Amino acid sequence: MNDYIIETKQLSKRYKGRFAVSNLNLRITRGDIYGFLGPNGAGKTTTIRMLLGLIKPTKGSVHLFGQSLDKHKIEILRKVGSLVEYPSYYGHLTAVDNMEAIRRIIDVPRTKIAEVLEIVGLTKDARRSVKGYSLGMKQRLGIASALLGNPELLILDEPTNGLDPAGILEIRELIKEMPKQHGITVLISSHLLSEVEQMAGTVGIIRQGELVFQDTIENLRRKSEGSMSLAVSEPAAAVQQLLGQGKRAILSNHVVKLDNLSDEEVAGCVKLLVEQGHSIYRVEENRKSLEELFLHVTEGGARS
Amino acid sequence: MIGKALRADWLKIRGKGLWLLAFIAPTGLIAMQALNYGLRYDYLMNLYADDPWGELLKNIVLFVPISLFLGETLISSLLANIEHHMSSWKQLLALPVSRSAVFGAKFIIAVILLSFSCLLLSIGAVALGAALKFPLDSIPYGDILRIGFLPFAASMPMLSVSLWLCLSYKNQSLPVTFGVIIAIVSMFSMSMSEYLPINWPLFSYYGPQQELFVGAGLISGLLILLLGAQHFARKDVN
Numbered sequence: 177m178n179d180y181i182i183e184t185k186q187l188s189k190r191y192k193g194r195f196a197v198s199n200l201n202l203r204i205t206r207g208d209i210y211g212f213l214g215p216n217g218a219g220k221t222t223t224i225r226m227l228l229g230l231i232k233p234t235k236g237s238v239h240l241f242g243q244s245l246d247k248h249k250i251e252i253l254r255k256v257g258s259l260v261e262y263p264s265y266y267g268h269l270t271a272v273d274n275m276e277a278i279r280r281i282i283d284v285p286r287t288k289i290a291e292v293l294e295i296v297g298l299t300k301d302a303r304r305s306v307k308g309y310s311l312g313m314k315q316r317l318g319i320a321s322a323l324l325g326n327p328e329l330l331i332l333d334e335p336t337n338g339l340d341p342a343g344i345l346e347i348r349e350l351i352k353e354m355p356k357q358h359g360i361t362v363l364i365s366s367h368l369l370s371e372v373e374q375m376a377g378t379v380g381i382i383r384q385g386e387l388v389f390q391d392t393i394e395n396l397r398r399k400s401e402g403s404m405s406l407a408v409s410e411p412a413a414a415v416q417q418l419l420g421q422g423k424r425a426i427l428s429n430h431v432v433k434l435d436n437l438s439d440e441e442v443a444g445c446v447k448l449l450v451e452q453g454h455s456i457y458r459v460e461e462n463r464k465s466l467e468e469l470f471l472h473v474t475e476g477g478a479r480s
Numbered sequence: 481m482i483g484k485a486l487r488a489d490w491l492k493i494r495g496k497g498l499w500l501l502a503f504i505a506p507t508g509l510i511a512m513q514a515l516n517y518g519l520r521y522d523y524l525m526n527l528y529a530d531d532p533w534g535e536l537l538k539n540i541v542l543f544v545p546i547s548l549f550l551g552e553t554l555i556s557s558l559l560a561n562i563e564h565h566m567s568s569w570k571q572l573l574a575l576p577v578s579r580s581a582v583f584g585a586k587f588i589i590a591v592i593l594l595s596f597s598c599l600l601l602s603i604g605a606v607a608l609g610a611a612l613k614f615p616l617d618s619i620p621y622g623d624i625l626r627i628g629f630l631p632f633a634a635s636m637p638m639l640s641v642s643l644w645l646c647l648s649y650k651n652q653s654l655p656v657t658f659g660v661i662i663a664i665v666s667m668f669s670m671s672m673s674e675y676l677p678i679n680w681p682l683f684s685y686y687g688p689q690q691e692l693f694v695g696a697g698l699i700s701g702l703l704i705l706l707l708g709a710q711h712f713a714r715k716d717v718n
Contacts (some may be wrong), residue, residue: 225570225716225717225718228570228574229573229574230569230570230573230574230716230717230718231716231717231718232714232716250576250577250578251576253574253575253576254576256574258571258574260570260571260574261570262567263566264566264567264568264569264570264571264572265566265568266492266562266566266568267565267566268494268495268496269491269492269494269495273491273494276491277488277491277492278488278571278575280484280487280488280491281484281485281488281572281575281576281577282575282576283484318571321571325575325576
């Protein structure tokens with residue numbers, strides 16, 4: 177028995193001959209925040225719908241809490257809170273009644289409603305009918321519904337859609353606290369890496385229905401390590417001398433570029449150039465931003 | 481489990497005009513007869529002198545099938561729209577509740593609403609009869625209850641089909657058009673075979689062999705309901 181809260185094997189879904197999701201092997205460990213990333217239309221929502229049993233996979237299996245979703249659906253869903261895409265709500269009812277409609281099915285004490293509305297900051301508007309809410313408030317209501325059943329696993333599909341920066345920050349802080357305070361595992365999807373990188377422990381990147389990256393955020397960062405560029409008085413000669421020492425230097429735009437060096441190696445190169453009589457004007461590090469790396473991965477470059 | 485889904489639905493139909501519809505339909509039927517009798521009171525009282533209650537009920541029941549077909553269509557559509565409107569299916573069906581329970585709860589809500597209409601029709605008939613000064617010592621309570629409930633039982637297949645279509649398709653124009661056509665055709669189909677399900681509601685009151693039509697309606701309604709629930713349990717929710 178492993179401790180994966182979510183494990184999918186070869187999960188695939190075909191729509192009209194085209195695979196929206198193909199051979200997805202997701203692995204999400206207990207207590208983790210998993211950032212599920214991909215551009216719009218990559219298959220994130222389709223995957224999430226399959227995780228919740230809303231649509232049937234064409235092929236492959238979903239196991240949540242080590243149990244087959246196919247066989248123990250009700251039992252599993254009791255431990256899952258979800259928010260799929262844009263929020264669902266009953267516009268003619270107040271926030272409290274919306275919650276009550278869900279509470280009557282999942283059977284938690286009535287006091288829980290006020291508690292979750294407080295968490296998402298809707299207490300003041302709880303008695304207004306939801307159709308008058310702003311998009312951000314509806315989104316919060318959706319998050320409140322997801323929290324209502326004391327879930328062990330939260331599945332949030334683009335939860336910060338339509339929120340203003342302050343709201344995004346608030347929700348982010350809220351989600352960060354989930355594993356720490358309540359031991360909740362979180363799967364959060366987004367098309368923005370920047371939104372997820374500050375809270376996720378693991379990220380999975382999906383492109384055209386295929387998982388192209390799945391690893392810890394540290395390993396993703398490591399991949400983004402950049403190059404050093406040295407501005408020197410005679411760049412062409414400097415490159416020759418560095419190449420002579422077995423360093424992989426290239427000349428670009430009158431600047432010497434060095435890829436993937438440790439601190440010691442950089443120091444060694446600089447020392448060498450100084451000893452050879454070069455004047456060194458600047459030593460700069462060019463970091464690839466995670467966002468660039470993300471674009472690189474999602475646009476069909478590197479796969480790992 | 482179906483009880484939980486039912487309690488949730490009970491809350492959700494609030495303020496959606498479903499109760500209003502269930503109230504207006506029978507009230508309208510009674511008002512129509514009030515007008516009919518009001519305009520030619522002396523003539524009709526003379527004509528129906530032998531059995532004023534029975535003839536009043538016959539006048540009312542003529543319009544019961546079309547009202548039932550329309551009512552079943554509209555109630556199904558309004559019920560389905562509560563979930564379709566803001567795509568609440570994805571939230572509702574990700575809750576720990578079986579899909580057949582969700583489907584069954586909607587059906588029961590529709591039956592409760594329509595039963596309320598039938599009961600109101602019976603009460604209205606008594607009130608109208610009393611207002612028209614019919615003999616109060618010979619009120620045929622049995623027949624009065626039967627004018628609504630028997631045709632309703634015989635029209636169950638329509639409710640099942642309509643609910644199935646409305647819950648399955650987000651676009652309600654197909655199921656509503658279907659229901660309206662059935663309702664209109666039912667006004668003119670009496671000359672056709674009694675095997676035709678749209679004729680069952682009227683035959684279930686007129687007889688002979690009323691119980692056959694009621695039974696056929698209940699059984700086929702239940703069968704279609706089970707088929708619908710099966711389909712609903714397997715379909716993808718987008």
